[in-house]
Amino acid sequence: MxxxxxxxxxxxxxxxxxxxxxxxxxxxxxxxxxxxxxxxxxxTPEHIKQAAVDALAAGFTRYTPVAGIPELRQAVAASLAARGVNYEPANIVVSCGAKHSLYNAMQVLLNEGDEVILIAPYWVSYFEQVKLAGGVPVVIQTGADGDFKVTPAALEAALTPRTKLLILNSPANPTGAVYSRAELEALAEVILAHDLLVISDEIYAALLYDGLTHTSIASLGLEIKERTILIDGVSKTYAMTGWRIGYAATPRAIAKAMTDLQSHSTSNPTSIAQKAAVAALNGSQAxxxxxxxxxxxxxxxxxxxxxxxxxxxxxxxxxxxxxxxxxxxxxxxxxxxxxxxxxxxxxxxxxxxxxxxxxxxxxxxxxxxxxxxxxxxxxxxxxxxxxxxxxxxxxx
The missing domain is CATH 3.90.1150.10 (Aspartate Aminotransferase, domain 1)
Known part of the structure; x- marks a missing residue:
């Protein structure tokens, strides 16, 4: 075979x-x-688990809309607004974990031979997901002396006429590197100048130390927001890795394409996990x-x-x-x-x-x-x- x-x-x-x-x-x-x-x-915090128990008791065990239940998409939009990025629920696609959201995004964005910039050290699945979508990973090496962050000059030097997408991860896995607002603004200038798209993986946005604050590249203005696919989820922030709820916030056309793709693969994420995610996002953050x-x-x-x-x-x-x-x-x-x-x-x-x-x-x-x-x-x-x-x- x-x-x-x-x-x-x-x-x-x-x-x-x-x-x-x-x-x-x-x-x-x-x-x-x-x-x-x-x-x-x-x-997983008790109030989140209780929301799942309540959903089971209420018989909330049937298919939901492919992109997620309306109250969860609204909760995601509210959570992102608190982060400084405003999206309508129609711009949100809920999937079976942030990894699934990333996969969907690359499947609908990349054509055969499109180049994708990865910043090494990079999360392991980026490389394989780019290849699965027919893309070509182009790796920029960074070092400890630069806190494992890419510079605008290094990004510019890696671009070719086939470059379509940059994958940015802050805070980063595996290094824990965090991009400042000024660093993101400098990268955004290069992205916009070369008409690139950027996937901004923000799954660790709530886990910051030393008084650092999180900035989403999508918050820097409408122009860069329209070129950003923001990825997040509940796994790391709420100790919900096994619940498998992630989401993308993205321009409407990309959101529709991701929803259509998902409709032919997993359909909706698990119904009771969605209810638990609503409780996570809307409930106490203590x-x-x-x-x-x-x-x-x-x-x-x-x-x-x-x-x-x-x-x-x-x-x-x-x-x-x-x-x-x-x-x-x-x-x-x-x-x-x-x-x-x-x-x-x-x-x-x-x-x-x-x-x-x-x-x-x-x-x-x-x-x-x-x-x-x-x-x-x-x-x-x-x-x-x-x-x-x-x-x-x-x-x-």
């Missing part, structure tokens, strides 16, 4: 694969410290702030611990819940006779020998790095840091 070329060319998500391996080891009784999972370890504060405490601890490790450097992330330490100084050294050639070697040894699950930087287009999520309990962070120290102490 011959698979379609698009299927044969897909690489599985490394983050999900490592997380699955870590969970399988835990199920066997192995005491794994899992820094690989990109999901909060907190439970649980969100409590989680954000705890994430900041954890960030500070894991950052300090990593910086104390010999041969490890790490930028201070301004948002999300990841650290992205540089391990280039460890490469070339040996562990029990095996030379460490890349981040995959390091991640494999850490999981197999020290029961610490991390994601190799190569998955994000940045090999001499590792991604660690601090969306895990403080005692797990402490134990994980001890195991990382033990690993480095054994290197020759």
């Amino acid at each position: 011959e698979l379609a070329r698009r299927a044969a060319g897909i690489s599985p998500s490394p983050t999900l694969a490592i997380d699955a391996q870590a969970k399988a080891m835990k199920a066997r009784g192995v005491k794994v410290i899992n820094f690989s999972a990109g999901e909060p370890d907190f439970g 649980p969100v702030e409590a989680m954000r504060r705890e994430f900041e405490v954890r960030r500070n601890r894991i950052l300090a611990g990593l910086r104390d490790l010999p041969g490890v450097d790490c930028n201070q992330p301004g948002g999300a819940f990841y650290v992205f330490p540089y391990i280039g100084k460890l490469l070339g050294r040996k562990f029990r006779g095996q030379e460490l050639s890349n981040s995959t070697d390091v991640a494999t040894i850490l999981l197999n020998e020290y029961q610490v699950a991390v994601v190799p930087g190569v998955a994000f287009g940045a090999d001499p790095y590792l991604r660690l999520s601090y969306a895990t309990a403080m005692d797990q962070i402490e134990t994980g840091l001890e195991r990382l120290k033990a690993f480095i102490s054994e290197l020759e």
Whole structure:
């Protein structure tokens, strides 16, 4: 049997694969410290769960409009308005998670051969989703010295007549980098000058530290807003990863195309999850702030611990819940006779020998790095840091 070329060319998500391996080891009784999972370890707030219970009790279990129930689209519009971006509910398309929203957007925007600018380190699924839509990923490398952010000059240099789209992620996965308003304004000038589209992935917008505030590139004016597809969802902000509710806010023509596409794939997102998302967006935001504060405490601890490790450097992330330490100084050294050639070697040894699950930087287009999520309990962070120290102490 011959698979379609698009299927044969897909690489599985490394983050999900490592997380699955870590969970399988835990199920066997192995005491794994899992820094690989990109999901909060907190439970979904009670009022959100109760809304789902109430929806079940009311029999709200049938098909809904493909783009989401009206009250959820209104709640999304209100939430975005509080962020400084005004959309009508008709501009909102609710999907089965932000990843689904991204997939829909790329499917309706890209033609075969269209080039898409990715900023490395980039979230793993951007690359594969661009390819699945027939696009060509064009990667701009960034470094720790520039806080992993693309400059207008670097963006301009990467453009060709086939460039159609830029994918921007702030706060960023895996680096936690946060673009300032001034930085976004400078990028918007290039986008508008070259008639580009921009997907603005803002899934971590509520998770900011050090007094930073979030700016959406769509808030900078009508002209750039009309070229922006804003992506967000409830997974990270409300500890609702398994509920699978994401959304896009976009110009009306793109929203219609995404809705039409979705009507032939998943149809509507789960009805009761939509009701829960309404409660999340319209209800108390106190649980969100409590989680954000705890994430900041954890960030500070894991950052300090990593910086104390010999041969490890790490930028201070301004948002999300990841650290992205540089391990280039460890490469070339040996562990029990095996030379460490890349981040995959390091991640494999850490999981197999020290029961610490991390994601190799190569998955994000940045090999001499590792991604660690601090969306895990403080005692797990402490134990994980001890195991990382033990690993480095054994290197020759």
